[in-house]
Amino acid sequence: MAGPQDDAIIRVEHLTQAFGSNVVFDDVSFEVRRGEVFVILGGSGCGKSTMMKVMIGLHQPRAGHILFENQDIVSADRKTREGIQRRFGVMYQSGALFGSMTLLENVRLPLEEFTDLPADAMDAVAASKLRMVALEGFETYMPADISGGMAKRAAIARAMALDPSILFLDEPSAGLDPITSAELDQTILSLAHSLGVTFVVVTHELPSIFTIADRVIMLDKKTKKIIATGTPQELRDHSTDPFVHQFFHREANPQEETA
Amino acid sequence: MAAATPQTSQVERSDEGLILRGRLDGASVGRLWSEASRAAAEFGGGTLVVDASGVDYCDGAGAALLIALRQNRERAGGAYELRGLRDQLRTIVAMAEPSAEAAAPEPPRRENPFEALGRSTFQAFADLRTMVEYVGQLTLALASAVRHPRQVRGKDMMLVAEQAGIGAVPIVALIGFLLGLILSFQSAVPMRQFGAEIFVADLLGISLLRELGPLMAAVMLTARSGSAFAAEIGTMKVNEEVDALSTMGLEPMRFLILPRVVAAVLVVPVLAMVMNAAGLFGGALMFLSLDFPLVTYVNRITDAVRLADFVGGIFKALIFGIIVAAVGCQKGLGTGKGAGAVGLSTTSSVVTGITLIAIVDGIFAVLFYVLGI
Known part of the structure; x- marks a missing residue:
């Protein structure tokens, strides 16, 4: 398959995160390859979003390393970490657009801060970033004046403002109708294929996973480990793990069925 | 694919137009933008050919540059041709191109000054109506709470009372102490010229117990707790928690507002007393420094201050408490969308609260004078 190459852009090594005595994940290792759409899967509360926040350097892990192009984010000093973070684009679950700015101003803000482009x-x-996510003509709109799906697309445009090497998306399809969700998936695919950007997507929306993912890992809440790795099709058709089977076939727990 | 050595990004003029080389990315486009735009603008008639065969990388910023060159050329009435750009990079430029057939949505219309005036007037009346309704609902809820005290959620009320009352004691005591000290010092200096410094105690006692103690306690409550009520309820409004309460059939008035108002009513008189005591203590220190014995200070205070002054002050504090909590909660409930709206509600709660306290204090002053209190 064209696209994903074998070199890793991010390596997560023996990562453990815990809040007090509550261990979220324990001794987890995986790698994200350059140019692929990599999806972190798992049931609610398994630590998917926490994993993303640790990977982007928002949270310090309890143990382990995160190597971005062989530079360790965990042990890096603040200045180095900020330099690495500037090469990340992040879309938060709510979009997190700044409510007092227009869409254009939201996307323009990182350019003002970190480039020497003329005004x-x-x-x-x-404006070109907004066009890339099909928001042409909405430049002067305020975040409060647009729909949830548009806000997420605008958030992707802002995340892409500095043409990052890697884009992290937290639950991009959450709360969207199937049509808007499918449109967002197409936006992600076209950006991945055209710009060669690496995507790390946290989600549990099955249709979305089958549309966009090159590879997935699945986190398990009970064992705190990765219980499956592969393409979505491999996990659906060949995994022998009961939870993975349940997840991909949308089956309830037996005791919940009889309850 | 053989890895080519990346060239330094540069723009050159040619007979046909421009030649772009190297990487067109966020780091290089800032440097190239003005130079390329100037070269394109200075190019004569005919077709401006942008030769991009030497471009080995192009991202969104590079695409924006190529599009801007085309748009500027077309706006100036000239023709444009992009030549030699690799297919993969062409896809990126195509994604960033303005679509010819895309129906641009109507931009949000800016209202003219007359419309703005009309809307503000209409909004002011709507706010007044909301305020009147709110005061009515609150009065009914308070009256109902007096008749049926179990309606007030005791646990919530105690929590608010602890945060707004006990939490405020140290700062109220400090402010009261400084107020007493400064007030007595500032009045002692001119009064000494007339040999009247002994009356500093009278001045301090009456002004603190009757006026400044309750007033300053209420201002402190507005700053500490009225703003907190507005921010907390405002955030709940933004997060749709208030809507969730309503749809569950639980009245925000009983669940959110009543506990806060009752807690404020209970704590403000106590805070006023703390303020009074701390102020009198600060005044006592000043009085002692004027070489008067403490007993003289105490005798002057007890002679000058009547029970009515103290009770009147505490009664005012109680009314101020209702105002502060009611305004804070009302501003919180009226919060619009977004984080900015919470900030506006918080500011408005403090400004409105302090303004109303000053107005009501003035009304009390006239009322007490007329009643001879």
Whole structure:
């Protein structure tokens, strides 16, 4: 398959995270390859979003390493970490657009802070990012004036403002109708294929996973480990793990069925 | 694919137009933008050919540059041709291109000054109506709570009372102490010229117990707790928690507002007394420094201050408490959308609370004078 190559852009090594005595995941290792759409899967409360926040350097892990192009984010000093984080684009679950700014201003903000583009060039770049996510004409809209799906697309445009090497998306399809969700999946695919950007997506929306994912890992709440790795099709058709089977076939727990 | 050595990004003029080389990314486009735009603008008639065969990488920023060159050329009435860009990079430019057939949505219309005036007036009346309704509902809820005290959620009320009352004691005591000290010092200096410094105690006692103690306690409550009520309920409104309460059939008035108002009513008189005591203590220190014995200070205070002054002050504090909590909660409930709206509600609760306290204090002053209190 064209696209994903074998070199890893991020390596997660023996990562453990806990809040007090509550261990979220324990001694987890995996790698994200350059140019792929990598999906972190799992049931509610298994630590998917926590994993993403640790990977982007928002939370310090209890143990382990995260190597971005062989640079360890965990042990890096603040300045180095900020330099690495500038190469990340992050879309949060709620979109997290700044409510007091128009969509164009939201996308323009990172350009103002971190580039030496002339003012009209910043506008042009920001507008082109909005066009890439099909928000042409909405530049002067405020976040409160657009729908949830549009807000998520605008958040992707802002995350792409500095043309990051890797984009992290937290639950991009959550709360969206199937049509809007499918449109967002197409946006992700076209950005991944055209720009060669690596995507790390946290989700548990099955249709979305089968559309966008090159590879997935599945976290398990009970064991705190990765219980499956592979393509979505491999996990659906060949996994012998009962939880993975349940997840991909949307089956309730037996005791819940009889309850 | 053989890895080519990346070239330094640069723009060159040619007979046909421009030649772009190297990487067109966020880091290089900032440098190239002005130079490329100037070269394109200075190019004469005919078709401006942008030769991008030497471009080995192009991201969103590079695409924006190529699009801007085309748009500027077309706006100036000239023709444009992009030549030699690799197919994969062309896809990126195509994604960032304005679509010709996309029906641009109507931009949000800006209202003219007359419309703005009309809307503000309408909003002011709507706010007034909401306020009147709110005061009515609150009065009924308070009256109902007096008749049926179990309606007030005791646990919530105690929690608020602890945060707004006990939590405020140290700062109220400190402010009261400084107030007493400064007030007595500032009045002692001119009064000494007339040999009247002994009356500092009278001045301090009456002004603190009757006026400044309750007033300052209420201002402190507004700043500490009224704003907190507005921010807390405002955030709940933004997160749709208030809607969730309503749809569960639980009245926000009983669940959110009543516990806060009752707690404030209970704690403000106590805070006023703390303020009074701390102020009198600060005044006592000042009085002692004027070489008067403590007993003189105590005698002057007890002679000058009547029970009515103290009771009137505490009664005012009680009314101020209702105002502070009611305004804070009302501003919280009226919060719009987004984080900015919570900030506006919080600011508005403090400004409105302090303004109303000052107005009501003035009304009390006239009322007490007329009643001879």
